[in-house]
Amino acid sequence: MTDVRLRSRVEVERGLFMAESFEVISRALDAGAVPRSFLMSEKWIERFAPLYARFPRVPVFVGEEPLIEQLTGFHLHRGALAAMQRPVLPSAAELLEGARTVAVLEDIVDHTNVGAMFRSAAALGVDAVLVTPRCADPLYRRSIRVSMGTVFQVPWTRLEAWPHAPHPPGVPAPAAGVDLLHESGFDVLALALTDQAVPLDEVDLGPDRKVAFVLGTEGHGLQPSTLAAVDQHVIIPMAGGVDSLNVAAASAVVLWQRRAMLGAG
Numbered sequence: 001m002t003d004v005r006l007r008s009r010v011e012v013e014r015g016l017f018m019a020e021s022f023e024v025i026s027r028a029l030d031a032g033a034v035p036r037s038f039l040m041s042e043k044w045i046e047r048f049a050p051l052y053a054r055f056p057r058v059p060v061f062v063g064e065e066p067l068i069e070q071l072t073g074f075h076l077h078r079g080a081l082a083a084m085q086r087p088v089l090p091s092a093a094e095l096l097e098g099a100r101t102v103a104v105l106e107d108i109v110d111h112t113n114v115g116a117m118f119r120s121a122a123a124l125g126v127d128a129v130l131v132t133p134r135c136a137d138p139l140y141r142r143s144i145r146v147s148m149g150t151v152f153q154v155p156w157t158r159l160e161a162w163p164h165a166p167h168p169p170g171v172p173a174p175a176a177g178v179d180l181l182h183e184s185g186f187d188v189l190a191l192a193l194t195d196q197a198v199p200l201d202e203v204d205l206g207p208d209r210k211v212a213f214v215l216g217t218e219g220h221g222l223q224p225s226t227l228a229a230v231d232q233h234v235i236i237p238m239a240g241g242v243d244s245l246n247v248a249a250a251s252a253v254v255l256w257q258r259r260a261m262l263g264a265g
């Protein structure tokens with residue numbers, strides 16, 4: 001199911017996600033993910049034995065490659081697939097406790113970008129990632145693969161509320177995500193190409209500040225309601241007549257700058 005709202009109705013108890021390749025499945029299992037089944041062709045049985053042998057009660061389905069391709073709809077060139085139980089996500093408040101650097105992914109549509117942003121977050125020392133209610137799924141097979149399995153390493157959760165996200169009628173709106181970040185002591189910085197944005201190299205990102213960087217969707221960027229709710233707009237100065245970076249590239253640049261200003265090695 002590709003629709004986030006539909007899918008979230010059957011998660012967690014019936015939800016699953018797919019992990020692919022030895023490295024990714026290993027990372028998922030090491031992070032405590034629970035497998036439901038494995039699927040592979042005969043030539044991979046030995047290679048994956050150290051993984052499925054840890055779960056003697058979990059079935060390992062073995063089939064001819066063309067049949068597996070027909071079943072899954074894609075060529076399984078990385079050996080095996082594991083169907084895994086979706087984890088219960090922590091609350092945002094839990095995640096923010098003790099965190100100092102946070103990335104917020106607002107409505108990112110492309111699973112490749114979500115995966116690449118998690119990879120940067122893991123590599124550049126982000127303590128937690130928050131995804132907005134409409135953001136693409138970090139546990140979609142492609143996000144997991146592009147993240148190199150770092151979606152299992154970086155603590156993350158899906159926000160229940162965000163300035164522009166609709167709340168179901170009759171359900172009291174939980175504190176919008178920006179308020180929650182403020183209550184936890186974070187300065188909320190929007191990465192945005194607005195007139196009032198401060199160039200990244202002039203922004204204090206030192207250890208005295210807890211910062212949450214909000215990155216916007218690929219097409220239109222951040223929503224006006226988000227831009228109005230945050231504390232500061234930050235721009236990565238562009239050259240060469242290029243107006244913006246890909247959102248995953250922008251996340252890597254800003255997270256690197258934070259890391260450098262924290263004096264991290």
Ligand SMILES: C[S@@+](CC[C@H](N)C(=O)[O-])C[C@H]1O[C@@H](n2cnc3c(N)ncnc32)[C@H](O)[C@@H]1O
Pocket residue numbers: 190191192193214215216217218219220221222234235236237238243244245246247248250
């Ligand atoms: C491809 S950009 C969206 C461009 C969109 N047309 C706009 O005006 O925001 C996707 C996201 O990457 C981030 N981004 C990309 N380039 C940036 C830059 N030079 N400065 C700050 N943020 C940037 C922003 O968060 C933006 O919402």
